[in-house]
Amino acid sequence: MQTEKVVDYIVNWLKDYATKAGVNGFVIGISGGIDSAVTSTLCAKTGLNVLCIEMPIHQAESHVTRAQEHIAQLKNRFDNVSDTRTNLTPVFEAFKAEVFFDGDQATIDMALANTRARLRMTTLYYYAGLYKLLVAGTGNKVEDFGVGFYTKYGDGGVDLSPIADLVKSEVYKIGDYLQVPESIMKAAPSDGLFGDARSDEDQIGASYPELEWAMKMDDEGKNANDFSGRELDVFKIYKRYNTTNKHKMIPIPICNIPNYLM
Template sequence: MNNPVEHKVNELVTWLREQVEQANVEGLLVGVSGGIDSAVVANLIKRAFPNQSLGVIMPCKSQGSDQKHAELVTNACGLSSIKVDLTETHDVMFQTIKNQLEADGTFDEDQEKLADANLRARLRMSTLYTIAANHKYLVVGTDNAAEWYTGYFTKYGDGGVDLVPLVHLPKGEVREMAAYLNVPDDIINKQPSAGLWEGQTDENEMGTSYNKIDAFLRGEEIPEKDRKIIEAMHKKSVHKRTLPPSPPQ
């Protein structure tokens, strides 16, 4: 087999099947956001389990284009899908917590945007596991190597999964795999965004680019400013990649 991307796809499909067999479950599901990473995972789980795979679309104060792109992904690869709108659930829960903190005099407005966004990610995680339990499926994550190294994911949110098939793939390789899998161009070419708020993009929020992070992970020289940002993000997010600390016995 001469195509390295095809070889990697086949490796991952085989690995996904092995994980399902070892876990003694029936199949796989993924939260489909409309981004390139979840699009690749959607294609992989469909290949691994054509009849026992599911894409879950979970709008939550989301932009209309995100839902449209998520549906485009599932339709393009023929993945069965279900939609659960979490907007009202999120708003009621966040407002209830906010009201209590305000009554307590401890609400911090500076933390509101991040807390709001992280609650969305954690509600999605809970939704995925509820559906997975119903189907006897494993939850498949979408984090790539750049996101994993920098900790660019929500702890117990999109980081709360059973399997992480893309965790060793730089963003550039994810794009190559997406092209091989015939992911629609609208998905491949869109600016990476977690959809946390209007106009939010991954690279603006991180302060560096995926190309720079990929180069750093390959051991290449990158500008000092970018290297410091990447190293700081990695150090700050160690707790996301490890089990909670425990005292010695």
């Protein structure tokens, strides 16, 4: 990958899209992870307004620290960057007080995790409307089109996706080029939706390098019979997520009424 040229291409793409849309810039949720750090830096390089928002909901302290370190660095480097913090913990707790819980604990925990992501999406669009900004997505190619590791209408609810054609290893290369804080570069990727420090690998059962490999094998038409051992395990994990989350990756189904019924 020609890192510098890819960065320039994305920055120009962002600026051109925003200019044509007639908006003032971008709003981004900052999690303390590599994807939001890279995306916000790319947006900042456009010279347009960039609003970085922290939206903690019972957040792990390590995530908060990294997010604040990144925002401070970004504001020091770019005059067009501002930030705000919206504590969504009381909103989340108020929501929990008004709904009923039915089913096993794992199902409830996942429903609540997705609720966190959707509360954050609502917050981003509030500020987007307030300041005439676009919501910049932070999903990478493996998450968005491989395993579907995001919340539908949560972190998947965005206006544009600047890094969605880059796999995780490429995002890290760009992060290094953009001088993303070392604490973020070294941190284990985590969605931060469970109020603890569990990583994406803990949840998925495979690392991003492994998932990138499986995605490549799947694109080449390989199947489970081609692998054994750990490779077989990873390929099955990838295929399971890819199949289960396919509904996130395709357009919303439309019931097209036949002409003879109209």
